Amino acid sequence: MTRHRLGRWLRHPVLHFVLIGTALFAASELWPPSEPERPPVRRNPIVISAEQIRVMQEDFVRRWGIGATPEQMSALIAQTLEEEMLYREARVLALDFQDGSVHRRLVEKMRALGDRPGRPPEELVREARALGLDEDIVIRRLLIEKMRILLAQDPSAPPLTDTDLQDYLDRHRERFLQPAELTFSHLFLDESLQGEDLKDAARASLARARTLPPADAVALSDPFLLGLRFRAYSKPRITARFGTAFAEQVFALEPGVWSDPIASPYGLHLVLVEEKCEPRLPELAAVRRQLVEAVGTERATQRLAQGLARLRERYAIRVAGRDDLSTPGAALAAQP
Incomplete structure (x- = not known):
């Protein structure tokens, strides 16, 4: 799941409902107290069969037109293991309990089996579960995503401070660094007006400009539709205007010094750089909103990784064609 998708899910309104309904149950399961309050959940090994690997390889060829490399197969196997683990834990935590999306899916499947007029949705949901219709690819994907969201959350996390935000800003300078900027004025010499005397006119204007205050010197310019003064322009902005x-x-x-004539697609220019600002980090207040979102996403990603690591400790993993991986999670790093 990309950072963008994760950030979008974290802002989704349904998340608040999910967390309220599952936080206590999840806390007791994912971070159990020193004295267990209920019997431990039995978790069977996660097994990737030779048939599953063959299907992965064939699906890869159908999608990309070439066979998967060993590294790509490792990534596919790791993804399959992770999703299976998340799905199982979501079922342990009953994340499908009273979930509106799951209920709608089950009702749709029951009604697709035949007419059931007058029967309330709750009854259809119970019957669907009894028939095993909740073992469904759509429901599976939903529960995997909900489990990821749950692992990424920490309701007890303290609010972000300015120190947190500044630390992120310093660590990711390249993302927020403002480019060098120039403020400059120019005298424009239009070839269509100056004709063959363009270069002589430029030299004469330069000599006069250097004897005048900048505000008076710009009066020597030919008309220029884009203006005669440009404030805080970066190199890309100047390039877009002048090449x-x-x-x-x-x-x-x-x-502070008028330049020799500089050509552009428009004609010749005499340029006076008034101010040059070197690349710099913005003030914290100017990028606070972006920083809050970025730090929140970074910490959610870290919590998700930590949560996945905790879950991997609970499962023995076996992959066909490899040694029996008795150490939970070892298959995620193994090569085919």
């Missing part, structure tokens, strides 16, 4: 060569030359200028 790559122009942006490279302007960014190489020293502030």
Whole structure:
């Protein structure tokens, strides 16, 4: 599951209902007290058969047109093991209990079997469970996702502090670093107006501009629709307006001095860099919302990984064609 999907699920309203209904039960199962209050759940080994591996290989070929490499098969097996483990734990925790999506799915399946007019949905759900119709691929996927969400949560986690946010900002500078920016003015010389005297006019304008205050010098410019002053422009923004060569030359200028003529697709420009800001991190307040979301997703991902590690300790795993992996979770790292 990608970070994007995880972040979207964490913000979903149904999550709050799920957590309220399962938090206490999940806590007693996933983080049992020192003195167990109920008999331990028996967990059978998770077995990946040779037939399952063959189906994985064939599905891979159908989807991608080539056979899977050993590394890709390891990843597919690991994913299968993880999903089976999550599904089993979701059933242990009864995450399907009173779940509206599960109930709707079961009612639909019962009604697909034949007309049942007048029978309440609750009765149809009970009958569907009795018939084993809850062993369903759609329900399975739903429960796997709900189990992932549950493992990623920590209702007792303290609120994020500015220190937490600043630490994330410092560790991920490249994601938030603001690019270097220039504030500059220019005198534009339009070839359609200057004609063959364009270069001579540029040299004359440059000589005059260097003797005038910048505010007076820009009056020497030919009309330019995009304006004569550009504030806090990054190199990509300048490139978008004037082209790559122009942006490279302007960014190489020293502030405070009118440049020699610089060409662009429009004509010639005399450029005065007024201010140059080096790449910098934004203030915390300016990116607080993004940081809160990013830190929340990072910690949820960490909790999910820790929760999965705890669950792997509960299962013996066997994969066809390999030694009997008596150490729970060992198959997730093994190579085919």
